[in-house]
Amino acid sequence: MPQAGYLTSVGALKFVVDMCRKWGIQVLTFFAFSSDNWLRPKVEVDFLMRLLENTLKDEVASMSRDEIQVSIIGDVSKIPQSLRDFITHCENPILVTYKS
Numbered sequence: 001m002p003q004a005g006y007l008t009s010v011g012a013l014k015f016v017v018d019m020c021r022k023w024g025i026q027v028l029t030f031f032a033f034s035s036d037n038w039l040r041p042k043v044e045v046d047f048l049m050r051l052l053e054n055t056l057k058d059e060v061a062s063m064s065r066d067e068i069q070v071s072i073i074g075d076v077s078k079i080p081q082s083l084r085d086f087i088t089h090c091e092n093p094i095l096v097t098y099k100s
């Protein structure tokens with residue numbers, strides 16, 4: 001499984017978020033999971049879902065402090081409920097902290 005590549009992508013995303021902070025960019029949209037990715041083996045899809053959720057949890061509080069808006073686009077109906085709940089939380093700019 002290409003986990004190392006996925007982890008590298010997380011590092012790149014964190015770099016872009018840091019640059020948004022420095023440059024005063026307040027809205028960041030990124031492409032995280034295509035419909036073709038659902039065709040991957042279940043273990044790989046599960047890993048990607050956990051990685052996405054953990055990355056959001058790591059970044060959301062600092063993004064909120066820096067007034068960087070989180071907006072998720074696309075069909076979220078297939079992703080795990082815990083991730084959908086967290087996405088709803090992330091998109092609400094009033095909520096700054098999250099308890100899992």
